[in-house]
């Protein structure tokens with residue numbers, strides 16, 4: 001993409017719609033979610049509203065389903081393969097992995113960054129910004145560099161040296177603050193004055209990330225439906241923080257069902273480092289704060305966004321918390337199967353074990369674990 005030509009949006013994208021109250025809005029930037037739900041103190045994300053979808057599934061290529069269909073650095077179309085020994089170990093009929101570590105900066109975040117920087121250029125922004133503990137910042141830095149945007153990553157001193165180096169090499173600035181809440185505060189100030197174009201949430205209670213970026217995650221479901229061939233997935237396990245990729249995968253499956261490509265869709269389950277969404281499913285208010293600590297830094301945070309609840313509701317999925325010690329064991333087991341993942345990313349397999357043990361996922365299942373990031377980034 002050259003600086004002079006602006007990205008062209010998908011002609012099927014006709015507006016924005018609230019995922020909670022279903023109110024429609026023009027196709028433009030709503031950086032703080034649905035205005036109607038915000039006014040009612042029920043913060044919620046907007047989604048891109050499509051009038052129709054492509055008539056057929058193309059083998060592995062989902063880009064034409066997205067709001068900005070241009071691929072920038074080769075993101076997406078990630079590998080999908082079976083892990084039969086681990087399937088026996090867990091006790092399900094089939095276990096497959098969708099390896100998002102094969103994206104250009106090594107994580108699923110590239111799907112969000114690719115769409116986000118295209119939207120930022122259309123919006124006339126000069127600087128994109130993100131509050132990040134690692135993967136998202138490294139990804140946005142690379143994509144901003146590619147299209148000639150300035151990038152600021154706001155983080156805390158906990159960010160590992162690997163990530164800091166990658167971000168700086170791409171020419172982005174790192175701003176250090178002391179706490180995750182201070183990150184959001186700074187991004188909020190700069191975004192509200194129009195200095196930065198934000199990639200993710202900066203509100204408390206939280207909403208999902210920028211809806212243009214989240215739209216990019218729908219491609220995971222579209223690709224899966226063309227990759228699983230004669231053995232459709234029954235359950236998809238997604239390591240989750242505020243639920244951007246969880247919601248994108250769930251919505252992608254719903255889109256496939258609405259255009260007739262799938263009769264039934266898999267359940268999409270949220271795997272978390274400590275109970276947050278799980279507490280909401282047991283009756284807690286999603287707008288409160290959920291305490292907990294974890295070394296699974298990519299899944300951190302004390303908030304739940306409404307989009308996570310929506311994703312589970314519309315696919316009949318569950319939320320499941322995993323113990324760090326068990327995830328460390330599964331990280332080793334995955335590596336012994338040839339798949340070295342970031343600790344946060346290995347949580348998907350542990351979540352599957354827990355749901356099999358609870359009887360939520362049956363022995364006849366074809367489970368797909370979304371392997372969100374490779375292991376080279378772990379501090």
Ligand SMILES: [Zn+2]
Nearest residue numbers: 018021034037
């Ligand atoms: Zn709303």
